[in-house]
Amino acid sequence: MPKTTRTPRREKARSEGARVDGLRDPDVETFVGAMGTRIRADAETVGVDLRTLEIQVRLHLPRLSRPAIAGWSPDKVYEEIRLQAVVRAAQVRQSAEDAAYQAHASVLLNVNKAHRDLSLSFGDGYHTSLRFGEVRPGVGHLVQSRLHYLHSERADTVLQFGLFLPGATMPITYVAFSRCDRQYVLDALTGHGLDVNPDRIMVLTRMHGLAGIPANLMSLTIARAVREIRAENAADYVITAYNPMLGFDGTSFLASGFRPIALSPVAYRYDDKGLFQTRRMSGESMPQLLDTPDNVLMVLGATSAAKRSVGAIEGLIRVSRRTHSGGDHVRPVKADFTSPQWTERLLGYRRMLESCWSDRTVHPRYQESPVAAGDPRGQCGVTSVWLARRLRTDLLLEPVYCYGRLRVGRDDAEDVSHHCWVEIGPAHDPRRFVIDLTGDQSDGVREPIILGEHRALADRGLRYETAASLRLDELPRDRVWPRFLALDDRLRGVEEGRT
Numbered sequence: 001m002p003k004t005t006r007t008p009r010r011e012k013a014r015s016e017g018a019r020v021d022g023l024r025d026p027d028v029e030t031f032v033g034a035m036g037t038r039i040r041a042d043a044e045t046v047g048v049d050l051r052t053l054e055i056q057v058r059l060h061l062p063r064l065s066r067p068a069i070a071g072w073s074p075d076k077v078y079e080e081i082r083l084q085a086v087v088r089a090a091q092v093r094q095s096a097e098d099a100a101y102q103a104h105a106s107v108l109l110n111v112n113k114a115h116r117d118l119s120l121s122f123g124d125g126y127h128t129s130l131r132f133g134e135v136r137p138g139v140g141h142l143v144q145s146r147l148h149y150l151h152s153e154r155a156d157t158v159l160q161f162g163l164f165l166p167g168a169t170m171p172i173t174y175v176a177f178s179r180c181d182r183q184y185v186l187d188a189l190t191g192h193g194l195d196v197n198p199d200r201i202m203v204l205t206r207m208h209g210l211a212g213i214p215a216n217l218m219s220l221t222i223a224r225a226v227r228e229i230r231a232e233n234a235a236d237y238v239i240t241a242y243n244p245m246l247g248f249d250g251t252s253f254l255a256s257g258f259r260p261i262a263l264s265p266v267a268y269r270y271d272d273k274g275l276f277q278t279r280r281m282s283g284e285s286m287p288q289l290l291d292t293p294d295n296v297l298m299v300l301g302a303t304s305a306a307k308r309s310v311g312a313i314e315g316l317i318r319v320s321r322r323t324h325s326g327g328d329h330v331r332p333v334k335a336d337f338t339s340p341q342w343t344e345r346l347l348g349y350r351r352m353l354e355s356c357w358s359d360r361t362v363h364p365r366y367q368e369s370p371v372a373a374g375d376p377r378g379q380c381g382v383t384s385v386w387l388a389r390r391l392r393t394d395l396l397l398e399p400v401y402c403y404g405r406l407r408v409g410r411d412d413a414e415d416v417s418h419h420c421w422v423e424i425g426p427a428h429d430p431r432r433f434v435i436d437l438t439g440d441q442s443d444g445v446r447e448p449i450i451l452g453e454h455r456a457l458a459d460r461g462l463r464y465e466t467a468a469s470l471r472l473d474e475l476p477r478d479r480v481w482p483r484f485l486a487l488d489d490r491l492r493g494v495e496e497g498r499t
Contacts, residue, residue, distance in 0.1 A: 023244040023293040027070045034074040048093045055149045056085035058246045062268040062288035084274045095146035102170035114214035132224045135160035137488035143174045152278045153476040158393045161225040173221040176206040183328040184319050188262035191317045198330040204240035219255035236306040241295040258298035264319040280473040333395040350437050360486040376438035380420040381480040382487045401470045408444035409461030416441045430455035
């Protein structure tokens with residue numbers, strides 16, 4: 001386990017209330033203060049609130065060095081990152097208007113108070129109530145990729161909740177959770193003496209509220225989401241973080257009962273246009289030049305026992321930059337895919353998925369000649385994405401989504417020339433494991449699923465030739481993702497008793 005160190009006593013005391021003002025960067029705060037008038041003017045021009053643009057300004061400042069930020073004139077610094085900040089803010093505005101319409105946000109005009117029972121009262125005597133519920137995958141995609149300030153969707157999202165006005169399809173508040181897959185987060189918990197399992201930890205990864213909502217609605221949303229997690233026995237602990245560099249102070253988390261446990265570095269990276277991208281995103285990127293303040297990791301106990309354990313936590317653990325930059329993944333859950341139990345489980349996945357295949361999930365080349373219900377042709381892409389995410393969320397594995405050709409090796413059987421499947425293991429390891437839930441697209445394959453080591457399958461005449469491969473975190477930017485969301489939406493509808 002990576003070595004962790006305690007922060008000095010003075011910093012512990014200052015952080016007990018999670019008001020870690022000492023983590024603010026003085027040079028950044030001085031710059032933002034000096035440029036307040038220009039940032040406000042640009043925000044008005046773009047049509048966004050001041051805070052939306054300011055977050056983007058702060059998010060893009062680490063692209064510059066300390067000597068630049070501290071030594072250049074504030075105007076020169078601003079010009080260096082202004083275009084990227086304004087572009088990102090403008091992208092938010094374009095989607096926010098449509099989201100507000102779908103959320104019926106105009107109802108919130110003149111709202112007086114939001115109550116703990118989710119009722120709203122207005123100055124003119126009007127009353128209405130909000131509905132707490134799950135957010136459909138397609139809607140969550142819009143929030144994460146277009147409305148959230150990071151503009152980056154978490155492909156491993158397992159739970160999404162929000163508050164809805166009557167009749168609305170878009171939530172006015174939104175929270176999303178993923179499984180804990182980073183070792184440094186687990187170490188921060190065990191460093192405080194907590195006995196934890198990674199599959200019993202949920203990570204609050206995305207949070208968003210539409211402009212103009214009452215201030216306490218985010219904390220109410222978090223509280224309701226944690227209540228749901230507890231009711232479903234989905235986790236013992238919920239982890240999240242806030243970033244003082246971006247001007248956040250963790251108020252909503254504190255109001256929901258989170259407690260700070262650690263200080264952790266943040267990795268800022270930028271593409272060739274200077275736009276911020278998370279380290280989970282693929283492609284060439286440039287690392288930050290500025291030495292930035294840490295994030296504050298926080299924890300909340302979802303069960304009674306976990307609450308008692310969290311209540312005994314004192315002080316903060318500091319995660320080293322080396323540990324954080326290593327990005328070590330939590331050790332995956334052991335699974336024997338060759339066992340009869342796993343074969344039956346995978347067959348169950350296939351039956352469930354084929355019941356939700358449709359013309360919205362099929363590859364476009366099969367649109368002109370519709371295939372029969374349950375026919376796997378053209379459904380391999382969405383099926384493989386679903387499987388890759390399931391393997392990550394259930395087993396903490398790092399599956400690879402592969403696209404290429406399946407050669408059957410029989411004169412009387414046709415190869416599958418455009419095919420997708422999932423592999424586990426290094427790309428050049430002949431022992432890497434192949435899981436193909438739609439291998440029966442070829443007449444030469446009689447079973448609905450194919451699984452086994454790559455070399456063993458090749459010996460049987462089933463040769464998987466990869467033309468391209470993507471990690472799960474890369475898939476939201478692939479063309480298969482919208483079709484996968486259609487599949488996931490339909491699966492959720494079936495779970496809810498809808499078609």
